[in-house]
Amino acid sequence: MDNRAIGVFDSGLGGLTVIREMGSLMPRENAVYFGDTARVPYGSQSKATIIEFSHQIMRFLLRHDVKGVIIACGTASSNALEEMRASYDLPIIGVVEPGARAALRATKNGRIGVLGTAATIRSGAFERLLLKEDPSLEVTSQACPLFVPLVEEGWFSDEVTREVIRRYIKPLKENQVDTVILGCTHYPLLRPLIQKEMGENVTLINVSEAATREMKEFLGQHDMEADHAAGTYDFYASDSIDQFRSFSRQILDITNLTVSKVSIEK
Template sequence: MDRPIGVIDSGVGGLTVAKEIMRQLPKETIYYVGDTSRCPYGSRPKEEVIAFTWQMVHFLLKKQIKMLVIACNTATAFALEEIQAKIEIPVVGVVHPGARSALKNTQNISIGVIGTKGTIESKVYERALRSINNEVEIYSKACEPFVPLVERNCLTGDYARSIVQQSLAHFQETSIDTLILGCTHYPLLQPLIQEVIGEDVTVISSGDETAREVSAILYHHELLQTDDVQPNHFFYTTGSRALFSQIANNWFGTPLHNIIEIVL
């Protein structure tokens, strides 16, 4: 079906999910909305996150999307079930795919989770992990400085490394062999995170598993794009187009077109 997939996030982090969907489903068109002017969501009240998330959803529904991906862990934790209940198209979040991937990879059933304050305090990953395996040992930590680092495109260097080291010190005395990046901004810091946490720990980003779930749901609902077409993606940001473009182009490794500033 020649209609776009909508992807929403509090900022640029959801590009990590959009990129993986585009890789796995190269015929599909993506309409992405990043609410960069109000990022981060993780420290905001639940009601505010839900209201902002609905604004992005309504914007994309006007674009006739056929499926919605909530590529923000905080928005997934607070708003996923409500949105699934109230709109008619398929809606997926990023928490359960990330949890499944972590449980596939862990050898000692000891898993770390890092995310925003809102995501960690919601315990959404604990519930998702334990719904699959009650015996899993979970260590969680809110890493509030990470999203501002990414949104400023500060991904390397001594300052970024020191922030990552301070934030992950909590895990040095644990037995985790798997770490879930419970915020879609965090994969942009993944090289630093992997360096600090150590090569013995598998770092899990939910993008790959989420893209597989998107593919399966589109197939089940007979919504896959089967025509041999060249997709025309659109990227909307509520913040600086220039900064969004810089981060997006670096992440994709190629200049992106159709980057547009909007007001929600």
Template sequence: MERLTTGDTRPIGFFDSGVGGLTVVKEALKQLPNERVIYLGDTARCPYGPRPQEQVERFSLELANFLVQHDIKLLVIACNTATSFALDAIRARLTIPVVGVIVPGARAALKATHKKKIGVIGTQGTIQSAAYTKALVAKDPQVQVEALACPRFVPVVESNQFHSPTAKKVVFETLRAFQPLQIDTLILGCTHYPLLRPIIQNYLGSGVTLIDSGAETISEVSTLLDYFELAAPPSQEVQHHEFYTTGSAKLFQEIAHSWLQLQDLAVTHVPLTELGGKPHAS
């Protein structure tokens, strides 16, 4: 007797301050091939790192509201700054599962380190919030954490220069602060940073393990989909993902196509005037 296949075919929502969250989506496409993605990048207001918490929280609630209106079944805050500043506020307003990128990244770093000396790089907002340090120390009080804000990284990625000599110069100049440290693990505490991963790894050397918080986050998403019985059923059809940006659709499409290698990848511009209000429960 043939078994009927059931599952939840609603999409998973992702948002970020810009294109950085595509590194999380890339991992989702790899780990969760049956799932459909709806992504919104707030490129027009990127970067979030230098902004005050109240403003980041307000922007994040607007992005969450947009995605909720597309009937998502789970929300991934694919932005470290937004996770640091707005995760609790968004969870308080939604009834669907909401996943941030910080705790999964911290958990993976603790598994990887041998010397209990972990570095964290991120935006100004993420580093000032000490979100990673708190998450790491909460799980292992003996761990030593060195955090460094890298405000020049996001503009390099958003301008599609992450393969350029400029990117190498910016990374090398910024990471000099880690030279005297003895870290053996580094958390890429911004979802833009994996696009600079080859340059970062080259500078730090093979003795330092890089942790991609986004990739770790998708492993947690997979677990939650199973736990809440939200996983999509197996399908032979090609999933039609949706990508939106508040900035240039052309530039976003160029970066997204280069990074994700999806056929027929279309990007829709969303005017900021269409965003607003607070997410409603769904």
């Protein structure tokens, strides 16, 4: 038993979908969330900068005595995960590996689609992991630069969003994928619309859920689960507290959510 919190960080607010998954998959766990809203998005930063930012946030989370960390940001997961694992002695889980593993388990016809930000698709991280496990897979990747701004506008069930989804998934449908990785922590909020447009027979992989499941498994295997009556969450952001509050109200069913602004560089 270990009643310390789980640290969750993201370049912005998308990682709140991990908190949502924690609420349903491990409701007894506390969490400390850090959203680097002053420096979002990380996609335009160099690898060295992303590693530096990740170190700053890891040190912040460790000062809050976390027992493990979920890097709920595709860009930080692809660029800084190895370095963080080498530097800190606690379990650190990104979103890319769990997402790829879940897709490998789910696919029956070996045709997997990946939807992601331009930076994630350009990095080829999901595709590389998938093909490393099984070179016979057919992977169709599609960058969806409009998805994050659509989610941040709150247009979750909207005709504009529906039409944008139709265009982005066209190559995935043409290649008859049976599994789609929603490769960005913002995308679970578009899941109902994407599922409807892809069809009910296609499995959508929510990377936030996949990462949370792997953390849950790890904690169970190492007898590190918490036994709080109900988990509590502390939220921190480096900027834009108001945007954080309004966005998180849409994702999480939490009233009176408190967010603290912190200068992470110090």
